[in-house]
Amino acid sequence: MEAEEDYRRKERMVLAVIVVVASVAVASLLVAFSYYCYIRNKVSKRLKDLQGADDEDKYDFQNLQVVAEKGLQVFTFKQLHSATGGFSKSNVVGHGGFGLVYRGVLNDGRKVAIKLMEQAGQQGEEEFKVEVELLSRLHSPYLLALVGYCSDDNHKLLVYEFMANGGLQEHLYPMSSTNSISLKLDWETRLRIALEAAKGLEYMHEHVSPPVIHRDFKSSNILLDKAFHAKVSDFGLAKLGSEKAGGHVSTRVLGTQGYVAPEYALTGHLTTKSDVYSYGVVLLELLTGRVPVDMKRPPGEGVLASWALPRLTDRDRVVEIMDPALEGQYSMKEVIQVAAIAAMCVQPEADYRPLMADVVQSLVPLVKTHRSNSKVGSCSSFNAIKSPTPHDFALRPAKWGSRARPAQWSLGSGKEAHTMGLFEDYP
Numbered sequence: 001m002e003a004e005e006d007y008r009r010k011e012r013m014v015l016a017v018i019v020v021v022a023s024v025a026v027a028s029l030l031v032a033f034s035y036y037c038y039i040r041n042k043v044s045k046r047l048k049d050l051q052g053a054d055d056e057d058k059y060d061f062q063n064l065q066v067v068a069e070k071g072l073q074v075f076t077f078k079q080l081h082s083a084t085g086g087f088s089k090s091n092v093v094g095h096g097g098f099g100l101v102y103r104g105v106l107n108d109g110r111k112v113a114i115k116l117m118e119q120a121g122q123q124g125e126e127e128f129k130v131e132v133e134l135l136s137r138l139h140s141p142y143l144l145a146l147v148g149y150c151s152d153d154n155h156k157l158l159v160y161e162f163m164a165n166g167g168l169q170e171h172l173y174p175m176s177s178t179n180s181i182s183l184k185l186d187w188e189t190r191l192r193i194a195l196e197a198a199k200g201l202e203y204m205h206e207h208v209s210p211p212v213i214h215r216d217f218k219s220s221n222i223l224l225d226k227a228f229h230a231k232v233s234d235f236g237l238a239k240l241g242s243e244k245a246g247g248h249v250s251t252r253v254l255g256t257q258g259y260v261a262p263e264y265a266l267t268g269h270l271t272t273k274s275d276v277y278s279y280g281v282v283l284l285e286l287l288t289g290r291v292p293v294d295m296k297r298p299p300g301e302g303v304l305a306s307w308a309l310p311r312l313t314d315r316d317r318v319v320e321i322m323d324p325a326l327e328g329q330y331s332m333k334e335v336i337q338v339a340a341i342a343a344m345c346v347q348p349e350a351d352y353r354p355l356m357a358d359v360v361q362s363l364v365p366l367v368k369t370h371r372s373n374s375k376v377g378s379c380s381s382f383n384a385i386k387s388p389t390p391h392d393f394a395l396r397p398a399k400w401g402s403r404a405r406p407a408q409w410s411l412g413s414g415k416e417a418h419t420m421g422l423f424e425d426y427p
C-alpha cells in the first residue's frame with residue numbers, strides 16, 4: 001500500500017517536472033520566434049528603404065515642378081534610319097559614352113543630331129530614361145532641346161536639335177593637327193559661352209523645384225550652334241537635389257575625371273555646388289585652353305584646377321595661365337575678374353563656392369562691356385597687364401548660405417575691397 005503511494009508521488013513529481021520543462025521549452029521557443037520575427041522585419045524594412053531610395057534615385061522626375069511639359073516626338077527606327085542616310089559613316093559627327101552621334105534631316109526638313117545607343121546595358125537604359133524624362137520637362141534657351149526619341153525592343157535613339165559647331169572642347173584644344181591655333185575661339189566668344197553655360201546651370205539649379213544637378217557638366221557637354229551660342233547638354237546622369245537649405249543627396253559617384261568636386265568624389269554627397277565646381281573647371285579651360293587632366297604636362301601642372309588655383313588669386317601670376325592663343329585680346333581687368341570667379345567656383349570647400357545665379361550676375365557686365373569695347377576694335381590691352389593697378393588682388397571667401405548673395409565675396413585688399421557683384425568698379 002505504502003509502496004503504491006510512494007510510486008504515485010514519484011509519478012506526480014515526474015509529471016510536474018515534465019510540465020515545467022515543457023513550459024520552459026515552449027516559452028523559449030516563443031521568445032526565439034518573436035526575436036526572429038523582429039529581426040526579419042527590421043532587415044526587410046531596411047531593404048525596402050534602400051530599394052525605395054534606389055527607385056527614387058532613378059525615376060523621381062515626375063515630381064519636378066516646371067512651367068510646362070512639352071510633348072516629345074516618338075520616332076520609328078525606320079524614320080531615323082532614313083534621316084541619317086542609313087546611319088552612314090559620313091554623317092557621324094561624334095562619339096561619346098552613349099554611342100555614335102549622327103547628323104540627320106527629318107521629313108519636315110529640320111536638321112537634327114541623333115544619338116544611337118551602342119549597347120544595351122543598365123547604365124545606358126537609365127541614362128536614356130533620365131534624358132527623356134528630364135528634357136520633356138526642362139526648357140530653356142540655354143539647354144539643348146530634345147526633339148524626340150525612338151525606343152523599341154532593339155534600339156534606343158535620342159533626337160536633338162542640331163548644333164552646327166559641336167562640342168566646346170573641340171574649339172579649345174583641337175585634337176587634329178590640321179586645326180591651327182587661329183581656329184581657337186576668341187576671348188569675346190569665350191566670355192559669352194561662359195555666360196550662356198552659366199545661365200543653363202542657373203536655370204537647372206534655381207528655376208525648377210527641386211533643383212536639378214547635372215552631375216556631368218564639362219566642355220564636351222556644352223554645344224555650340226552656328227553662331228557659337230552655347231547650350232548645356234547630356235542630362236543622363238542628372239539627379240534631383242535636396243530642397244533643404246544646405247542639404248545633399250547621397251549617390252554613386254559618377255561624372256568625368258577632372259571635373260568632379262572633391263567632396264562628392266570622397267563622400268558621394270551631391271549638391272548643386274558640385275556642378276559649380278565643374279563649371280569652374282570649364283571656366284579654367286576657357287581661360288587656359290588646357291584639358292582638365294593631362295599627366296603628360298610638366299610636374300605640378302597635370303591637374304588643371306590645382307595648378308591654376310594659386311595663380312588665379314595672384315595678380316602678378318594670373319597671366320601665366322592664359323591661353324597663348326588669346327594674347328592681345330583681353331584686358332587685365334577682365335582676366336582678373338574671370339579668374340576670381342573661377343577661383344571661387346573651384347574652392348575645395350563647397351560652402352565657399354558661389355551660386356550659379358551669382359556667377360551669371362558677375363559675368364553679365366563683363367560680356368556687355370566687352371561688346372561695347374569690341375565695336376572700337378579688338379581690345380589690345382595685354383600691355384596693361386604689366387602696368388600696376390591700384391588694387392591688390394586677393395580672394396577672401398566667407399562661407400555662403402545656400403541663398404546668400406555675393407556681397408560676402410570680396411576682391412581687393414583692405415578698404416579697397418570690391419565685392420563680386422561690383423566688378424564694374426574695378427579699374
Ligand SMILES: Nc1ncnc2c1ncn2[C@@H]1O[C@H](COP(=O)(O)OP(=O)(O)OP(=O)(O)O)[C@@H](O)[C@H]1O
Nearest residue numbers: 094095096097098101113160161162163166167220
Ligand atoms: N546636338 C548635337 N549637335 C551636333 N553635334 C553633337 C550634338 N550632340 C553631340 N554632338 C557631337 O558629338 C560629340 C559626342 O557627344 P556625346 O555627348 O555623345 O559624348 P561626349 O560629351 O564627348 O562624352 P559623354 O558621353 O561622356 O557625354 C560631341 O562632342 C559633339 O561634337
Ligand SMILES: [Mg+2]
Nearest residue numbers: 096220221234
Ligand atoms: Mg556629351
